Amino acid sequence: MIILSLMALTTLGIIRLRNLFSVVILSTIYSFLMATLLLIFDAVDVALTEAAVGAGISTVLMLTVLYYTKVNEEKPRFKSILPLIICLTIGGLLIYGTYGLPPFGASDTPIHTHVSVQYLERSISETGVPNVVTSVLASYRGFDTLGEVIVVFTAAIGVLSILKRDKI
């Protein structure tokens, strides 16, 4: 709860501030809070990713972008009423949607009764890997992970071909 309210405060700070350097630092703080939250939920590998990508690499990339542009944000040219209404509507719908979810940690929900039981039971005897997350990601759903690697590959090719087009 404390972490969630700190995250809300950070977001308010990001909205209020006009100095983009402070905004980047605040979003780093947000990422670290998010990583802590994921750590509390026992999702250590996601927390590692969030801390390294969200707080580390993306901050550095943002600061590099700031080096090429101005540090202070200009006054908005348009009124932001319509985007505000859209955001509030979608946010409200999402919060309304959470009321349809089963309570947190309930064990009789569909995700805990179908395939994950099979994974937990058969992982050791079939793959010999104690970490079920790894055995699911790398072995049972290896094709899925291949797709993810190809996504990373495609993203890198895309960014590089935009950034380096003057050198070819």
Place this chain on the structure above:
Amino acid sequence: MRLDLLLRISSKIFLPFIILFAFYVQFHGDFGPGGGFQAGVIFAAGIILYTIIFGIKKAQKDFPEKIFNYMVPLGVLIFTVTGLISLSKGLNFLDYDALAHYPKHGQHIGIIAIELGVFVTVIGSMVSIFYAFVTRGKK
């Protein structure tokens, strides 16, 4: 002479541990948390830290950009070839049972191989994108 002495010394002390932690996450992924993606990102963060502290010229001399550019497709290649090997032994694509005499050994080898593929691609992409951002507009 330079005011960033403290930063340079402390990052020199930290860097080996960051790289070591990346390899720990990589090769210990089947026991503890983590895997190829996390390890690759931590490794790339180490190289990016080195670049920030010591400057892009020294970093590109020590870790040439070309290596990382080649690493991007190399990882996908490692992953796909692992799948094709099991296909050529008469099992399904990415069925690692074919990689050794005992299915469990095969699974172990297969998981390490594909995590290596993910690791290589992720390091390559992250560092290539970072280098491309930093050197943009120069030359």
